[in-house]
Amino acid sequence: MKIRVNGEGVQLKQPIQTVEELLHHLNLEKKSLIIEHNHIILKKDQHRESQVSDGDQFEIVHFVGGG
Amino acid sequence: MLTIGDKKFQSRLFLGTGKYPNYDIQKKAVDRSGTEVLTFAVRRMNIFDAEQPDFLEKIDLNKYHFLPNTAGAKNAEEAVRIAKLAHASGLCDMVKVEIIGCSKTLLPDPVETLKATEILLAEGFTVLPYTSDDVVLARKLEELGAHAIMPGASPIGSGQGIINPLNLKFIIEQAQVPVIVDAGIGSPKDAAYAMELGGGWCIIKHSGIWSKRSSPDGRSDEASY
Numbered sequence: 001m002k003i004r005v006n007g008e009g010v011q012l013k014q015p016i017q018t019v020e021e022l023l024h025h026l027n028l029e030k031k032s033l034i035i036e037h038n039h040i041i042l043k044k045d046q047h048r049e050s051q052v053s054d055g056d057q058f059e060i061v062h063f064v065g066g067g
Numbered sequence: 068m069l070t071i072g073d074k075k076f077q078s079r080l081f082l083g084t085g086k087y088p089n090y091d092i093q094k095k096a097v098d099r100s101g102t103e104v105l106t107f108a109v110r111r112m113n114i115f116d117a118e119q120p121d122f123l124e125k126i127d128l129n130k131y132h133f134l135p136n137t138a139g140a141k142n143a144e145e146a147v148r149i150a151k152l153a154h155a156s157g158l159c160d161m162v163k164v165e166i167i168g169c170s171k172t173l174l175p176d177p178v179e180t181l182k183a184t185e186i187l188l189a190e191g192f193t194v195l196p197y198t199s200d201d202v203v204l205a206r207k208l209e210e211l212g213a214h215a216i217m218p219g220a221s222p223i224g225s226g227q228g229i230i231n232p233l234n235l236k237f238i239i240e241q242a243q244v245p246v247i248v249d250a251g252i253g254s255p256k257d258a259a260y261a262m263e264l265g266g267g268w269c270i271i272k273h274s275g276i277w278s279k280r281s282s283p284d285g286r287s288d289e290a291s292y
Contacts, residue, residue, distance in 0.1 A: 006111045026114050032123050033112055034155045041155045059111065061152055065085015065093075065122055066108025066136055067223075067250070 005058045019050040022058075033062045069245055072161065072193035072214045074132060076103045079262070081134065081247060084122060094125040106134045106163065109153050128158065134195065136163040143182035150187055162187060163217060164196040173223040173250075177204050181211065188212045197249055200234040206241055215244050220261065221251030228257035229264075236264045 001012040003022075016022050019037060023029045035042045036059035037050055069076040082102040087093035097105060105126070113119055135153035140146035143166065150162040164183045168176025175197055181204075184196045188211060195215040196208050205216045218238050221227035228251060229235060239246045248261040 005114050010114075028112075028114065031112070032121055032156070034109075034152045036152065041151050043155055044157065059152075060114055061109050062112045062121070063107045063123055063135070063153075063156070064110045065083070065087070066138055067083030067085070067106050 001052075001054050003052065003054070003056045003058060006060060016052045018048055018052060019058075020047040022052055023047065028060070031062065033060055035060050071195065071245055074161075074193070076132075078103045081106060090120060090122060090125045093122070097126065097131070102131070104132045104134050106136060108136050108138045109149050110139070132161065133159040134161050134163055135159055136165045136197070137183070138165045138167070140166050140183075141168075141179075142166065142176070143179045143186060146179070146183040147186050147190075150183075150192060151190075154192070160191075161193040161195060161214075164194060167223075174199055175219070177201065180204075181207060184208055184213055185211050195247065200231050200238065202234055202237045202241070205238045205246075209242060209244055213244065215247055216242055217247045217249040219250035220248050220257060221253075223250040225251050226253030227251050228253050229260055232260070232264060235261065239264055 001015060003010050003012065012025065014025070016025055019035060019042060020029070035047070038057055042050055069079060078101050080100060080102045081104040082097060082100050084093065084097075084105055084107050087096065107122070135150070137146035137149040140149055146164055146166050150164070153159055153162060164180055164187065166176045166179045166183060167173050168179065177198065180196050180198060184194050187194045193214045194212075195217050196213050197217045197219065198204055198208060200218045205218060208216055216238065218235060220229040220235070229248070230251070235248065252258055252261070
């Protein structure tokens with residue numbers, strides 16, 4: 001299963017069903033972050049139900065210091 | 068009392084984040100500043116570094132209002148997307164529209180700023196556009212419905228202070244919404260000067276000032292504000 005995350009190809013060695021599982025796989029489940037899945041911005045409560053498929057595109061962003 | 072959209076603030080200070088030596092000092096500086104609003108930016112995460120620090124983890128999320136900016140956007144479309152990403156965090160419904168139109172001076176793009184402001188207002192955001200000290204542009208942003216105007220004192224990061232006080236005074240005099248003097252504030256004196264111009268409701272202070280002037284425990288400059 002191959003997806004694109006933040007512009008880079010990511011090969012997943014195990015099947016991933018949902019965005020929540022993907023975050024767990026990437027060890028990011030405890031981070032404050034926002035996900036755009038195939039150009040659709042997800043709210044946190046949508047992570048569990050949003051289905052991941054081969055070829056999907058993700059943007060994962062977070063907050064950094066700024067003025 | 069500062070009113071922006073449906074929110075009321077006692078403090079006239081918005082505090083920038085970032086550039087602190089570490090998050091502990093940032094937390095102390097934030098706590099002692101008395102600010103109620105923290106600004107931040109939205110960036111791609113390095114997904115291959117699960118240990119990267121989270122700048123929010125030391126901040127009491129229930130104590131502050133958060134003002135994301137759209138820094139990094141080069142046009143209205145990108146700014147709107149960044150605003151929506153930030154909003155999806157559930158932490159904020161205000162946004163500072165920041166669209167850089169010149170890579171050399173970092174001055175904002177007036178046309179794209181107007182476009183983004185109009186779109187975000189239509190979508191229900193509380194919009195605070197960062198703009199140059201152009202008096203007419205500030206008026207047009209307010210006419211669109213912007214909830215506050217954020218004119219730069221001088222170019223971002225320059226620390227040159229208020230280079231055109233007359234324009235800022237005109238902007239403050241004509242505005243019916245809060246005017247928050249933004250970029251280029253280089254010292255507490257600049258911040259005080261902006262307030263003296265008459266009716267500048269509050270100042271956004273870039274964290275660089277704080278980090279340069281504060282002691283390691285984050286205490287020293289709070290009295291200046």
